[in-house]
Amino acid sequence: MSTFAEPRRCEPTFSNSGRCVPAGAYPFPVTPDAAPSPTFRGVVAIDGPSGTGKSTVARHLAKRLKVAYLDTGAMYRAAALAVLQAEVDPSDAVAVAVVVSRAQITVGTDPRRQRTLLNGVDVTREIRSPATTTAVSPVSAVPEVRHQLVAQQRALIGAGPMVVEGRDIGSVVWPDAELKIYLTASEQVRARRRAGQHSAVDVAEVADAIRRRDAYDSERSMSPLRRADGAVEIDTTEMSVDDVVRLLVERALGASVRA
Numbered sequence: 001m002s003t004f005a006e007p008r009r010c011e012p013t014f015s016n017s018g019r020c021v022p023a024g025a026y027p028f029p030v031t032p033d034a035a036p037s038p039t040f041r042g043v044v045a046i047d048g049p050s051g052t053g054k055s056t057v058a059r060h061l062a063k064r065l066k067v068a069y070l071d072t073g074a075m076y077r078a079a080a081l082a083v084l085q086a087e088v089d090p091s092d093a094v095a096v097a098v099v100v101s102r103a104q105i106t107v108g109t110d111p112r113r114q115r116t117l118l119n120g121v122d123v124t125r126e127i128r129s130p131a132t133t134t135a136v137s138p139v140s141a142v143p144e145v146r147h148q149l150v151a152q153q154r155a156l157i158g159a160g161p162m163v164v165e166g167r168d169i170g171s172v173v174w175p176d177a178e179l180k181i182y183l184t185a186s187e188q189v190r191a192r193r194r195a196g197q198h199s200a201v202d203v204a205e206v207a208d209a210i211r212r213r214d215a216y217d218s219e220r221s222m223s224p225l226r227r228a229d230g231a232v233e234i235d236t237t238e239m240s241v242d243d244v245v246r247l248l249v250e251r252a253l254g255a256s257v258r259a
Contacts, residue, residue: 043177046165070157075116168223
Protein backbone atom coordinates (compact mmCIF):
# COMPACT_ATOMS: atom_id res chain seq x y z
CA MET A 1 0.00 0.00 0.00
CA SER A 2 1.38 3.42 -0.92
CA THR A 3 2.19 5.98 1.73
CA PHE A 4 2.28 9.76 1.43
CA ALA A 5 5.96 10.13 2.28
CA GLU A 6 7.59 8.65 -0.82
CA PRO A 7 11.38 8.20 -1.03
CA ARG A 8 13.35 10.51 -3.23
CA ARG A 9 14.45 9.07 -6.54
CA CYS A 10 16.43 10.12 -9.60
CA GLU A 11 14.19 11.42 -12.37
CA PRO A 12 15.15 10.27 -15.90
CA THR A 13 15.18 12.72 -18.79
CA PHE A 14 12.23 12.98 -21.16
CA SER A 15 12.30 11.64 -24.66
CA ASN A 16 10.94 13.77 -27.49
CA SER A 17 7.81 12.14 -28.87
CA GLY A 18 7.32 14.71 -31.61
CA ARG A 19 4.00 15.74 -30.07
CA CYS A 20 3.29 19.47 -30.26
CA VAL A 21 3.14 21.03 -26.80
CA PRO A 22 2.81 24.64 -25.62
CA ALA A 23 5.84 26.66 -24.55
CA GLY A 24 7.01 25.84 -21.07
CA ALA A 25 6.25 22.12 -21.14
CA TYR A 26 8.23 19.02 -21.86
CA PRO A 27 6.78 16.62 -24.43
CA PHE A 28 4.41 14.19 -22.75
CA PRO A 29 5.39 10.85 -24.38
CA VAL A 30 2.41 9.13 -25.93
CA THR A 31 2.85 5.45 -25.07
CA PRO A 32 0.32 2.68 -24.38
CA ASP A 33 0.69 3.44 -20.65
CA ALA A 34 0.69 7.23 -20.87
CA ALA A 35 -1.80 7.96 -23.66
CA PRO A 36 -4.83 10.04 -22.61
CA SER A 37 -7.67 7.86 -21.38
CA PRO A 38 -10.72 7.69 -23.66
CA THR A 39 -12.92 7.81 -20.57
CA PHE A 40 -11.58 11.06 -19.12
CA ARG A 41 -11.05 14.19 -21.19
CA GLY A 42 -11.33 16.92 -18.59
CA VAL A 43 -9.36 18.63 -15.84
CA VAL A 44 -9.08 17.60 -12.19
CA ALA A 45 -8.10 20.54 -9.96
CA ILE A 46 -6.58 19.51 -6.63
CA ASP A 47 -5.97 22.26 -4.08
CA GLY A 48 -5.02 22.33 -0.42
CA PRO A 49 -2.24 23.25 2.00
CA SER A 50 1.10 21.46 2.24
CA GLY A 51 1.28 18.01 3.81
CA THR A 52 -2.19 16.94 2.74
CA GLY A 53 -0.89 14.60 0.04
CA LYS A 54 -1.61 16.78 -3.00
CA SER A 55 1.48 15.95 -5.03
CA THR A 56 1.50 12.23 -4.30
CA VAL A 57 -2.23 11.85 -4.91
CA ALA A 58 -2.19 14.01 -8.04
CA ARG A 59 0.66 12.05 -9.63
CA HIS A 60 -0.96 8.68 -8.89
CA LEU A 61 -4.34 9.93 -10.11
CA ALA A 62 -2.85 11.18 -13.38
CA LYS A 63 -1.23 7.79 -13.92
CA ARG A 64 -4.51 5.99 -13.24
CA LEU A 65 -6.47 8.26 -15.58
CA LYS A 66 -3.61 8.18 -18.12
CA VAL A 67 -3.50 11.95 -18.48
CA ALA A 68 -0.91 14.69 -18.00
CA TYR A 69 0.04 16.11 -14.60
CA LEU A 70 0.96 19.66 -13.64
CA ASP A 71 2.57 20.65 -10.33
CA THR A 72 2.04 24.41 -10.22
CA GLY A 73 3.91 24.60 -6.93
CA ALA A 74 7.09 23.61 -8.76
CA MET A 75 6.70 26.68 -10.95
CA TYR A 76 6.49 29.02 -7.96
CA ARG A 77 9.41 27.24 -6.35
CA ALA A 78 11.46 27.76 -9.51
CA ALA A 79 10.54 31.44 -9.42
CA ALA A 80 11.66 31.62 -5.78
CA LEU A 81 14.93 29.92 -6.66
CA ALA A 82 15.52 32.46 -9.43
CA VAL A 83 15.08 35.23 -6.87
CA LEU A 84 17.54 33.60 -4.48
CA GLN A 85 20.09 33.05 -7.24
CA ALA A 86 19.81 36.73 -8.16
CA GLU A 87 20.49 37.58 -4.48
CA VAL A 88 17.25 39.57 -4.30
CA ASP A 89 15.26 39.92 -1.09
CA PRO A 90 12.08 37.80 -1.53
CA SER A 91 10.12 40.54 0.27
CA ASP A 92 11.13 43.17 -2.33
CA ALA A 93 8.11 42.83 -4.62
CA VAL A 94 9.41 45.17 -7.32
CA ALA A 95 12.79 43.43 -7.63
CA VAL A 96 11.15 39.99 -7.45
CA ALA A 97 8.81 40.85 -10.33
CA VAL A 98 11.75 41.94 -12.48
CA VAL A 99 13.78 38.78 -11.79
CA VAL A 100 10.88 36.40 -12.44
CA SER A 101 9.85 38.21 -15.63
CA ARG A 102 13.30 37.41 -17.04
CA ALA A 103 13.32 33.78 -15.86
CA GLN A 104 12.51 30.88 -18.17
CA ILE A 105 10.60 28.33 -16.12
CA THR A 106 9.87 24.97 -17.72
CA VAL A 107 7.96 22.11 -16.11
CA GLY A 108 7.27 18.54 -17.13
CA THR A 109 3.73 17.21 -17.52
CA ASP A 110 4.49 13.48 -17.48
CA PRO A 111 3.39 12.08 -14.09
CA ARG A 112 6.08 9.39 -14.28
CA ARG A 113 9.02 11.74 -14.89
CA GLN A 114 8.86 15.06 -13.11
CA ARG A 115 11.48 17.67 -13.96
CA THR A 116 11.73 21.43 -13.59
CA LEU A 117 14.14 23.66 -15.49
CA LEU A 118 15.17 27.22 -14.67
CA ASN A 119 16.83 29.04 -17.56
CA GLY A 120 17.63 25.69 -19.15
CA VAL A 121 19.16 24.14 -16.03
CA ASP A 122 17.58 21.17 -14.24
CA VAL A 123 16.62 22.41 -10.76
CA THR A 124 14.26 19.58 -9.80
CA ARG A 125 16.14 18.95 -6.55
CA GLU A 126 17.15 22.55 -5.79
CA ILE A 127 13.57 23.84 -5.70
CA ARG A 128 12.86 21.56 -2.71
CA SER A 129 15.60 23.07 -0.53
CA PRO A 130 14.71 24.69 2.83
CA ALA A 131 15.81 28.11 1.55
CA THR A 132 13.51 27.88 -1.46
CA THR A 133 10.65 26.66 0.71
CA THR A 134 11.05 29.73 2.94
CA ALA A 135 11.14 32.10 -0.04
CA VAL A 136 8.26 30.67 -2.05
CA SER A 137 5.38 32.27 -0.12
CA PRO A 138 6.52 35.92 -0.40
CA VAL A 139 7.59 35.41 -4.02
CA SER A 140 4.32 33.74 -5.01
CA ALA A 141 2.35 36.56 -3.37
CA VAL A 142 3.72 39.15 -5.84
CA PRO A 143 0.86 39.95 -8.28
CA GLU A 144 3.13 40.16 -11.33
CA VAL A 145 4.57 36.74 -10.56
CA ARG A 146 1.12 35.19 -10.23
CA HIS A 147 -0.10 36.81 -13.47
CA GLN A 148 2.93 35.46 -15.34
CA LEU A 149 2.77 31.92 -14.01
CA VAL A 150 -1.04 31.60 -14.11
CA ALA A 151 -0.94 32.49 -17.81
CA GLN A 152 1.68 29.77 -18.36
CA GLN A 153 -0.36 27.29 -16.34
CA ARG A 154 -3.52 27.98 -18.33
CA ALA A 155 -1.64 27.42 -21.59
CA LEU A 156 -0.46 24.03 -20.35
CA ILE A 157 -3.87 22.99 -19.02
CA GLY A 158 -5.54 23.97 -22.28
CA ALA A 159 -3.41 21.45 -24.17
CA GLY A 160 -5.47 18.48 -23.03
CA PRO A 161 -6.77 16.31 -20.19
CA MET A 162 -4.79 16.87 -17.03
CA VAL A 163 -4.61 16.58 -13.26
CA VAL A 164 -3.44 19.90 -11.82
CA GLU A 165 -2.41 20.53 -8.23
CA GLY A 166 -1.74 23.74 -6.35
CA ARG A 167 -3.40 26.22 -4.03
CA ASP A 168 -5.65 28.22 -6.34
CA ILE A 169 -6.39 25.90 -9.27
CA GLY A 170 -10.12 25.47 -8.74
CA SER A 171 -10.66 29.06 -7.59
CA VAL A 172 -8.50 31.05 -10.04
CA VAL A 173 -6.44 29.11 -12.56
CA TRP A 174 -9.11 26.75 -13.92
CA PRO A 175 -12.46 27.34 -12.18
CA ASP A 176 -14.31 25.35 -14.86
CA ALA A 177 -12.51 22.10 -14.02
CA GLU A 178 -14.74 19.04 -14.35
CA LEU A 179 -13.72 17.98 -10.84
CA LYS A 180 -12.47 20.25 -8.06
CA ILE A 181 -10.95 18.71 -4.94
CA TYR A 182 -9.71 20.33 -1.73
CA LEU A 183 -7.50 18.08 0.40
CA THR A 184 -7.07 18.59 4.13
CA ALA A 185 -5.46 16.69 7.02
CA SER A 186 -4.80 17.27 10.70
CA GLU A 187 -1.91 19.57 11.52
CA GLN A 188 0.03 16.81 13.29
CA VAL A 189 -0.26 14.41 10.35
CA ARG A 190 0.69 17.12 7.87
CA ALA A 191 3.81 17.96 9.87
CA ARG A 192 4.83 14.28 10.11
CA ARG A 193 4.40 13.79 6.38
CA ARG A 194 6.39 16.90 5.51
CA ALA A 195 9.14 16.02 7.98
CA GLY A 196 9.39 12.55 6.47
CA GLN A 197 9.69 13.94 2.95
CA HIS A 198 12.60 16.19 3.94
CA SER A 199 14.32 13.89 6.45
CA ALA A 200 13.58 16.42 9.19
CA VAL A 201 13.79 15.25 12.80
CA ASP A 202 12.00 18.14 14.51
CA VAL A 203 8.33 17.66 13.68
CA ALA A 204 7.36 20.59 15.92
CA GLU A 205 9.58 22.91 13.91
CA VAL A 206 8.01 21.66 10.69
CA ALA A 207 4.55 22.22 12.16
CA ASP A 208 5.46 25.83 12.96
CA ALA A 209 6.68 26.36 9.40
CA ILE A 210 3.46 24.90 8.02
CA ARG A 211 1.37 27.20 10.20
CA ARG A 212 3.33 30.23 9.02
CA ARG A 213 2.93 29.32 5.37
CA ASP A 214 -0.77 28.55 5.77
CA ALA A 215 -1.31 31.97 7.34
CA TYR A 216 0.74 33.71 4.66
CA ASP A 217 -1.01 31.97 1.78
CA SER A 218 -4.51 32.30 3.27
CA GLU A 219 -4.14 36.01 4.03
CA ARG A 220 -2.51 37.23 0.82
CA SER A 221 -4.66 39.63 -1.17
CA MET A 222 -4.31 37.87 -4.54
CA SER A 223 -5.41 34.25 -5.04
CA PRO A 224 -5.49 33.30 -1.34
CA LEU A 225 -5.53 29.65 -0.32
CA ARG A 226 -9.18 28.62 0.07
CA ARG A 227 -11.59 25.92 -0.98
CA ALA A 228 -13.03 26.74 -4.40
CA ASP A 229 -16.77 26.95 -4.95
CA GLY A 230 -18.05 23.50 -5.82
CA ALA A 231 -14.92 21.73 -4.59
CA VAL A 232 -15.23 18.42 -2.75
CA GLU A 233 -13.31 18.51 0.54
CA ILE A 234 -11.52 15.30 1.50
CA ASP A 235 -9.74 14.80 4.82
CA THR A 236 -6.76 12.51 4.18
CA THR A 237 -5.72 12.20 7.85
CA GLU A 238 -6.81 8.57 8.16
CA MET A 239 -6.63 7.64 4.47
CA SER A 240 -3.91 5.91 2.48
CA VAL A 241 -2.80 7.17 -0.92
CA ASP A 242 -4.58 4.23 -2.55
CA ASP A 243 -7.82 5.07 -0.74
CA VAL A 244 -7.75 8.69 -1.87
CA VAL A 245 -6.77 7.89 -5.45
CA ARG A 246 -9.47 5.22 -5.74
CA LEU A 247 -12.09 7.71 -4.56
CA LEU A 248 -10.89 10.40 -6.96
CA VAL A 249 -10.81 8.03 -9.94
CA GLU A 250 -14.46 7.23 -9.32
CA ARG A 251 -15.37 10.90 -8.98
CA ALA A 252 -13.33 11.94 -12.03
CA LEU A 253 -14.91 9.34 -14.29
CA GLY A 254 -18.33 10.25 -12.94
CA ALA A 255 -17.70 13.95 -13.59
CA SER A 256 -16.52 13.16 -17.11
CA VAL A 257 -19.73 11.27 -17.85
CA ARG A 258 -21.87 14.13 -16.52
CA ALA A 259 -19.93 16.64 -18.62
